[in-house]
Amino acid sequence: MSRFVNKFYKAFDTLVDTGAQSLENLFSRDVHHVIITGLSRSGKSMFFTTLMSLLSQRSQQTFDNLPLLRSLPKELIQSVELRPIEGEALFPLDRNLQKLQSRQWPESTEQIYGFELVLTTKPLNAISKLLRKSNQIIFRFHDYPGEWLTDLPMLHKEFVAWSDSAWSQQLNPPQKHYASDWHAFVESYDFDRLPNEELVGDYMQQYRNYLIAAKSKGITLLQPGSMLIPSPKFNWEKNGFAPLPSRIASDPEHPWTLLFQKNFEHFKKIWLAPLQESYFSKADKQIVMLDLHQGLSHSRAHLNQLKETLSNLASSFVYGADKWYKPKILFRHEISKVAFVATKIDLIPNSQHENFLHLLQDITSGIRAHLREKEVEFQHFLISAMQTTDPGSCENCLRFTNPDGDYEEWEFESIPDRLKALDPEQNYPAINTMVPKDVLARMNHAQGIDRLIEYLIK
Amino acid sequence: MNEPQYQERVKKRTLQEAQPELSLPESDVPLQNDKAVIEDTGSGIKTLLIALFTTVLAIIGFSLIDAYLYVTDLMASHPLLASLLAALLLAVALAIFALIRNEWKGLRAIGKYSNDLFSIEELKTKGDVATTRRALKHRGKLQTGSAFARGCYHAFEHSLREHHTNDEVLKIYQDMVLSPIERQAKSVLKRESATAGGISLISPNSFIQTLGILWISLRTLRRISLVFGIRPSISGNWRLLRIALENLAAGSLTDLLTDEIAAQLGGTLGDKLLANSVDAVAVASLNQRLGKALIRELSKH
Numbered sequence: 173m174s175r176f177v178n179k180f181y182k183a184f185d186t187l188v189d190t191g192a193q194s195l196e197n198l199f200s201r202d203v204h205h206v207i208i209t210g211l212s213r214s215g216k217s218m219f220f221t222t223l224m225s226l227l228s229q230r231s232q233q234t235f236d237n238l239p240l241l242r243s244l245p246k247e248l249i250q251s252v253e254l255r256p257i258e259g260e261a262l263f264p265l266d267r268n269l270q271k272l273q274s275r276q277w278p279e280s281t282e283q284i285y286g287f288e289l290v291l292t293t294k295p296l297n298a299i300s301k302l303l304r305k306s307n308q309i310i311f312r313f314h315d316y317p318g319e320w321l322t323d324l325p326m327l328h329k330e331f332v333a334w335s336d337s338a339w340s341q342q343l344n345p346p347q348k349h350y351a352s353d354w355h356a357f358v359e360s361y362d363f364d365r366l367p368n369e370e371l372v373g374d375y376m377q378q379y380r381n382y383l384i385a386a387k388s389k390g391i392t393l394l395q396p397g398s399m400l401i402p403s404p405k406f407n408w409e410k411n412g413f414a415p416l417p418s419r420i421a422s423d424p425e426h427p428w429t430l431l432f433q434k435n436f437e438h439f440k441k442i443w444l445a446p447l448q449e450s451y452f453s454k455a456d457k458q459i460v461m462l463d464l465h466q467g468l469s470h471s472r473a474h475l476n477q478l479k480e481t482l483s484n485l486a487s488s489f490v491y492g493a494d495k496w497y498k499p500k501i502l503f504r505h506e507i508s509k510v511a512f513v514a515t516k517i518d519l520i521p522n523s524q525h526e527n528f529l530h531l532l533q534d535i536t537s538g539i540r541a542h543l544r545e546k547e548v549e550f551q552h553f554l555i556s557a558m559q560t561t562d563p564g565s566c567e568n569c570l571r572f573t574n575p576d577g578d579y580e581e582w583e584f585e586s587i588p589d590r591l592k593a594l595d596p597e598q599n600y601p602a603i604n605t606m607v608p609k610d611v612l613a614r615m616n617h618a619q620g621i622d623r624l625i626e627y628l629i630k
Numbered sequence: 631m632n633e634p635q636y637q638e639r640v641k642k643r644t645l646q647e648a649q650p651e652l653s654l655p656e657s658d659v660p661l662q663n664d665k666a667v668i669e670d671t672g673s674g675i676k677t678l679l680i681a682l683f684t685t686v687l688a689i690i691g692f693s694l695i696d697a698y699l700y701v702t703d704l705m706a707s708h709p710l711l712a713s714l715l716a717a718l719l720l721a722v723a724l725a726i727f728a729l730i731r732n733e734w735k736g737l738r739a740i741g742k743y744s745n746d747l748f749s750i751e752e753l754k755t756k757g758d759v760a761t762t763r764r765a766l767k768h769r770g771k772l773q774t775g776s777a778f779a780r781g782c783y784h785a786f787e788h789s790l791r792e793h794h795t796n797d798e799v800l801k802i803y804q805d806m807v808l809s810p811i812e813r814q815a816k817s818v819l820k821r822e823s824a825t826a827g828g829i830s831l832i833s834p835n836s837f838i839q840t841l842g843i844l845w846i847s848l849r850t851l852r853r854i855s856l857v858f859g860i861r862p863s864i865s866g867n868w869r870l871l872r873i874a875l876e877n878l879a880a881g882s883l884t885d886l887l888t889d890e891i892a893a894q895l896g897g898t899l900g901d902k903l904l905a906n907s908v909d910a911v912a913v914a915s916l917n918q919r920l921g922k923a924l925i926r927e928l929s930k931h
Binding site: 234236239578582584600609614 | 636638789791806
């Protein structure tokens with residue numbers, strides 16, 4: 173009897189605790205589930221590193237390094253804390269900062285990091301003080317390899333449709349410039365041989381070589397990107413696949429088609445669906461991070477392709493108008509606010525920022541049409557996680573230290589304000605800088621992060 | 631790979647120098663702003679001021695004569711006590727005059743607001759970033775008399791970045807300079823008003839209360855001006871003088887009225903205390919009014 177009473181008491185206690193925690197979460201915590209949608213090299217990791225450093229340093233400085241974060245004045249912040257999300261690796265903030273201080277850029281992300289940025293604010297009024305109530309503003313972030321993001325649209329496709337679309341992309345610029353070796357390999361390939369582990373491995377390796385070459389040349393639409401940075405949850409050697417030429421893929425009974433179709437479905441089930449469910453479907457806000465420099469440094473075709481990649485991604489997220497009851501009562505997460513962010517703006521002279529912003533707006537025009545239909549709020553931002561450059565001798569000039577340690581000055585011609593204004597035969601090389609000596613000071617000169625966070629929490 | 635060759639739209643050159651450490655922009659270009667129109671105070675206001683001034687003089691005069699008559703009356707029956715009281719009254723009056731003189735000198739020592747500055751609204755609508763930053767820097771120099779304002783300006787200057795737009799610079803200025811100064815000034819005013827109420831509560835007669843109000847009014851003006859680092863311009867002074875005189879008149883009239891009511895009620899110590907409490911609340915409120923007017927005056931530009 174006493175065991176039963178104890179059990180009942182414990183269960184009751186747990187229930188009360190859970191209820192109290194839920195009420196606490198509901199009323200005194202403001203949780204922002206922010207999904208950062210950034211392709212590879214878009215600057216996600218540097219953004220996190222700088223954001224956390226600036227917030228941590230903010231209260232200790234006489235000046236304000238995030239002066240436009242008006243909803244969270246520095247006097248109001250009691251503490252800033254980085255908390256792990258259960259079951260996820262914590263973002264390597266200290267490691268990244270150490271790397272920067274030893275004048276190396278942080279390594280690109282090759283696994284998923286989940287973390288909460290918890291800002292505890294001081295009580296605002298006497299009643300709150302009396303109740304010792306302190307509000308918490310929580311940003312829930314995930315950092316992940318950008319390569320995995322481009323795979324999400326594959327969830328809505330069958331193998332043959334995906335293979336055909338991948339093939340048609342490779343036949344058009346800019347991909348076709350880097351796919352010649354792969355195409356030559358496929359053309360001479362004998363598909364009459366039955367697929368075995370060795371043959372499939374060789375076929376996939378050739379495709380992977382193409383993906384690696386294309387990635388190094390600024391191609392963003394690379395599927396499956398997970399082939400470049402494999403997940404521990406999916407075995408490419410055993411269950412791999414790659415696009416097949418139409419003449420093979422169109423035959424549903426062909427052994428190669430049958431095998432790749434089976435592996436493709438397995439890939440969706442084992443890897444893509446859980447990936448989307450765990451990290452990309454529980455968000456109410458989205459930051460779409462874009463590195464336009466990569467596209468500009470190659471060609472207009474690259475930028476057009478970036479635009480296409482972005483439009484394709486729209487179908488992978490759940491968008492909807494902002495209604496307070498959706499997350500609190502219906503427990504439904506829909507993205508109601510989107511920030512389109514062009515990163516590394518310090519690599520463009522101030523005089524060209526306006527054109528750069530218009531170019532960003534042009535690139536997001538496809539996805540924006542989708543957002544308007546869903547009544548989703550959006551805005552465009554230019555940010556840089558660090559000021560690595562200095563003004564030059566003219567208004568379109570910038571100075572920077574290159575990776576060899578030489579101090580250079582580049583003079584830019586006018587940046588096009590839309591894709592059509594960029595001559596298909598011309599490009600703007602991207603500045604590649606060494607990590608500056610005064611890295612912390614330059615981090616404090618980050619641009620636009622305060623505007624962005626202010627927009628998200630307002 | 632058969633990637634096409636693209637024409638680069640960038641000119642590159644290597645420099646024979648090392649990358650400099652970051653430093654904040656320090657420009658010292660003198661402002662060439664158009665002179666703001668000094669507000670016309672008008673002859674009607676002058677007449678009103680004269681009326682208020684004479685009213686206050688009359689109240690002080692009557693209070694003084696009232697005190698004098700009280701002492702002379704007392705002299706007939708208790709010459710020693712009357713002499714002591716007269717000496718005490720004189721000493722209190724002299725001490726308060728000295729305090730008033732000090733406050734006045736202190737207030738005059740604070741730099742005066744310059745009317746040739748652009749207002750924040752003008753900077754918002756007409757200014758570009760460079761003009762705004764120069765104008766705000768100039769304001770900062772004017773307000774160096776206040777350690778608090780100096781600190782605010784220092785933080786503001788160090789928070790500004792080259793990419794901030796005109797609107798953003800003004801928002802940051804509002805958040806980091808105007809709002810904290812205003813908050814600080816309001817907190818000073820709160821303390822001063824409490825002091826004003828206290829003086830009214832303990833003042834034994836109308837004469838001392840009037841002098842006390844005059845002193846605390848000047849002290850409030852000086853302390854608030856010290857937070858801003860500037861005192862009002864001529865036009866602002868006229869407005870404040872009017873309010874100060876109105877306050878003096880209202881304070882003294884309240885005192886006379888409450889004294890009369892206390893006398894009608896029986897004139898016991900309790901009645902006197904009640905009357906003084908009413909006075910204290912009235913004087914504290916009037917002091918708040920003066921302080922708020924000064925804060926408005928110094929914040930609105």
